[in-house]
Amino acid sequence: MSEKVRKNKSIKAWVTQHVNDSYVNQAQKDGFRSRAAYKLIELDEQDRIFNGVNIVVDLGCAPGSWSQIALAKIPANGIVIGVDLLEIQPLSGLKFIHGDFTEQTTLDALLETINQRQVDLVISDMAPNLSGIKQVDQSREAYLVELVFDFAKEHLKVGGHCLIKVFHGYEFDNLVKQARELFTQVVIRKPSASRSKSSETYLLCKGKKLV
Ligand SMILES: C[S@@+](CC[C@H](N)C(=O)[O-])C[C@H]1O[C@@H](n2cnc3c(N)ncnc32)[C@H](O)[C@@H]1O
Secondary structure, three states, rough: OHOOOOHHHHHHHHHHHHHOOOOOOHHHHHHOOOOOOHHHHHHHHHHHHOOOOOOOEEEOOOOOOHHHHHHHHOOOOEEEEEEOOOOOOOOEEEEEEEEOOOHHHHHHHHHHHOOOOOEEEEEEEEOOOOOOOOOHHHHHHHHEEEHHHHHHHEEEEEEEEEEEEEOOOOHHHHHHHHHHHHEEEEEEEOOOOOOOOOOEEEEEEEEEOOO
């Protein structure tokens, strides 16, 4: 089978799975921008991560379903700041920064928007573009997770929470270890809307320590 035929087949399989996916259909009915919404809803039902939260940073926010939920969960005077490499359709109330979180200019724009306040909650659903080479993809993902920890170290309030997508791979244990150094409680979650064959899991890091 040629490379082109194989690629077309896998795109077709993805489209078929996507169309038949009950979470995709439900997201359309509920007005969410993506099926990812149900992952955050389930995690919040279980762990109440939005309790007492006013300022949220949503990293890798496009197309915006986590931001939709965050905006609905926080008080009217709260702030949600979303960052993504991709543009998004405007979302009322969201302060959106279009940029690469690994770049200083994006971090500077984020810090300017935070304006010296401490963040209550960081949620990161960032996933790098997959190369298909497992080790490369896992290292890229781990790098993003480490940058989220660096950001949390400096700008998340003491006692604040962080929810981060992490791929299960050879970097996983090391990332959990880093999370445990920074937070009082770290639990691993795999919400039902996360496809079982995907290696993604979420680290729910609760209660930032005074470090
Ligand atoms: C799975 S999607 C997020 C879905 C989102 N949580 C939602 O509910 O709509 C992952 C996003 O991470 C973004 N991303 C990946 N690497 C990034 C980076 N370095 N900086 C900013 N965004 C990034 C991608 O562009 C993509 O939109």
